[in-house]
Amino acid sequence: MIDLDDRRPSAPARVCAAAAPDGTTRATAARYLLTPAQLGESLAMAAPPSLRNAVVAGMQATLAVVVALVCFHHSPWPQLVGFGALGALASLFGRYASRARRRRTVFLSAFLLAAATLATSAAAQAGASPAAMVLVLALMAGVSTVAVSSWSLGGPGAVIVVFAAGAALGAPGSWEAVFARAAATAGGGMLAWIICALTDRLRHEEPAAGAFPSDPPRPMAHRLIAAGRIAVGAAVAALLAHAAGWQHPSWAAIGATAVMQGGHLHITMSRALQRMAGTVVGAGVAGAILAQSPSFWVVVGLIALFQFVTEIIIGYNYALGQITVTPMALLMTHMAAPAMAGNMAIERVFDTVAGAAAGIVLAVLFSSLDDRAHLARHRGAAARGSDAGLPGPAREPA
Numbered sequence: 001m002i003d004l005d006d007r008r009p010s011a012p013a014r015v016c017a018a019a020a021p022d023g024t025t026r027a028t029a030a031r032y033l034l035t036p037a038q039l040g041e042s043l044a045m046a047a048p049p050s051l052r053n054a055v056v057a058g059m060q061a062t063l064a065v066v067v068a069l070v071c072f073h074h075s076p077w078p079q080l081v082g083f084g085a086l087g088a089l090a091s092l093f094g095r096y097a098s099r100a101r102r103r104r105t106v107f108l109s110a111f112l113l114a115a116a117t118l119a120t121s122a123a124a125q126a127g128a129s130p131a132a133m134v135l136v137l138a139l140m141a142g143v144s145t146v147a148v149s150s151w152s153l154g155g156p157g158a159v160i161v162v163f164a165a166g167a168a169l170g171a172p173g174s175w176e177a178v179f180a181r182a183a184a185t186a187g188g189g190m191l192a193w194i195i196c197a198l199t200d201r202l203r204h205e206e207p208a209a210g211a212f213p214s215d216p217p218r219p220m221a222h223r224l225i226a227a228g229r230i231a232v233g234a235a236v237a238a239l240l241a242h243a244a245g246w247q248h249p250s251w252a253a254i255g256a257t258a259v260m261q262g263g264h265l266h267i268t269m270s271r272a273l274q275r276m277a278g279t280v281v282g283a284g285v286a287g288a289i290l291a292q293s294p295s296f297w298v299v300v301g302l303i304a305l306f307q308f309v310t311e312i313i314i315g316y317n318y319a320l321g322q323i324t325v326t327p328m329a330l331l332m333t334h335m336a337a338p339a340m341a342g343n344m345a346i347e348r349v350f351d352t353v354a355g356a357a358a359g360i361v362l363a364v365l366f367s368s369l370d371d372r373a374h375l376a377r378h379r380g381a382a383a384r385g386s387d388a389g390l391p392g393p394a395r396e397p398a
Contacts, residue, residue, distance in 0.1 A: 024372040026364055032379045033269040033360070042270040048315025049096065056202045057095040058311030062304045063199075064088035064192040069300050069335070071191070072184060080184035082335040085303070086164045087113050087188025091196055092311070093153050099200045106196050108151050109160075110189020116140050116165040118182035124171045125178050133169055134238040134249055140165040141257045142231030149223045159258040162234065166250025167333060229366045233260045237358040241351050248333075248347050255279075255355020260363055265375040268363045271318055272356040278322025279352040286327035287345030290334065303331050 032038070048054050068084035087110055094105030123136045144161035147153075164185065172178050218226075237256035241249035258275060262268035289302060306328035314321025330344050 024369055024376055026367065026372065029265060029367060029372045029375050030364055032375055033265065033364070035379070037379065038266060038269055039273065041266060042273040042319070043317075045316050050204050051312075053095050053203050054312050054315050056199065057092065058308040059202075060192075060196050060199055061089065061091045061311055062308040064091040064188070064195045065307055066300060066304050067195070068188040068191050069303070072187075073296060077180060077184065080180060082167060082332055083117060083181050083184040084188040084191075085332055085335070086117065086167055087185035087190075088192045089113065089160050089164070090189040091192035092156050092160060094196075095203065096154075099197075102200055103193065103197055105151075105153050106189075106193045108147075109153055110186060110192060112144055112147055112153075112161050113164045113189055114182050114186040116144065116161045117168045117185040118178065120165040120168040121172050121178040121181045124169060125173075125175060130242060130249075131239070134242050134253070135235060137162065137165055137169070137238055137250055137253050138231045138235035141234040141253060142227040145227040145230050145257075145261075146223050149218055149226070150220075157261050158230065159254055159261065162250070162254050162257050163329065166248070166254060169250055229362065230257055230260045232366075233257070233359050233362045234355075236362065237355040240354050240358065244350075244354075246347050246351060248344070248351055251348055251351035252355035252358070255352045256359040256362075257355075259356050259359030262363075264378070265363060265367060265371055266378055269360055272360045274317065274319035275322055275356050276353050278319040279326050280349055282323045282326025283330070283345040283348045283352075285323070286330040286348070289327060289331070290345065296335075299331050299335060303328050306331075 065085050065088045068088040069081055072078060072081040072084040090106050090110035090113055093109040094102040097105055119140065120133070120136055123133060128136065141158055141162045144158040148158050148161075168181055172181060233256040234253035237252035238249040241252035246252075255275060259268055259272045262271045294302070306324045310321050310324040310328065313324065326348060330348060333344065
């Protein structure tokens with residue numbers, strides 16, 4: 001498997017098939033992933049590489065989103081306020097990059113977000129059926145996975161692009177509205193670029209020695225395999241949600257994409273558990289907020305708060321980040337498509353569980369011998385450390 005998403009990307013540990021240990025079948029891998037030790041790993045806490053960069057990134061993303069929300073709210077196109085905020089999420093990328101590379105990263109991320117919004121909106125306007133729209137969303141997951149890896153954009157990876165594409169699933173009503181959505185997303189992206197360019201001096205620069213994490217180059221064949229896996233996972237999860245009659249199948253696709261971007265099977269399982277647990281709590285928070293019918297300015301303030309906190313705590317444990325990112329995402333979805341609010345919080349839980357479950361099952365089914373050998377070695381090392389009364393192997397990013 002190939003790690004294409006994390007605030008702190010991990011280098012792959014490829015294992016030679018000839019040296020693969022015993023117990024590398026898919027059934028054995030599934031048993032490894034269901035052990036108490038795996039649950040313990042998902043609960044582990046680890047400090048991010050740079051708390052200062054996490055705080056600065058949180059400030060940048062919060063400022064970009066709030067400025068986009070306010071600008072579009074007071075513009076002649078207030079109906080596009082949600083898409084402007086989606087474009088502002090380009091500020092989440094490249095927090096460990098040098099200033100020059102950060103500008104390139106944010107620009108390309110904004111382009112991806114706008115392109116995904118345009119493609120999905122165009123398909124909806126062209127009259128694609130709901131099932132076809134699910135497949136378009138899965139295609140966006142695969143294409144964005146390749147783009148994120150090829151352009152070395154790093155975390156948060158393709159999941160943010162799928163989130164933007166999912167917000168555009170509803171029919172825009174006209175071709176003018178299709179291009180207006182894309183333009184609003186691009187506008188939010190440019191705000192993110194400007195804010196990051198003006199404030200990047202507050203971050204720690206990436207040293208020449210590469211002390212901060214970065215994505216190593218991947219062969220194109222590996223990128224395409226990873227993209228294919230993620231596209232299939234997103235399609236299966238979203239089609240299951242659509243067949244169940246849920247209004248937001250894109251959330252299931254987002255869940256599958258986020259889970260399958262883990263670099264190794266144990267990371268994928270940890271992410272699935274963390275995403276499900278964090279979403280349950282976060283959805284409860286969002287449901288309580290939406291039940292109060294908050295005003296626009298209250299929603300803006302809460303989005304800002306959740307965005308800032310998320311960027312600080314998600315590096316410690318992915319589940320903590322989901323507790324705050326879930327209400328933020330639901331509030332942004334509410335602003336982009338108020339008519340689709342309904343029982344969003346409950347559906348978010350169902351969709352997330354379906355997506356995460358589909359993601360882990362498909363990750364095991366699609367796993368290579370190297371993937372399963374790495375899991376066996378990782379679990380063996382953890383068991384030996386436990387028997388000796390020592391900490392397990394260093395926790396890999398999850």
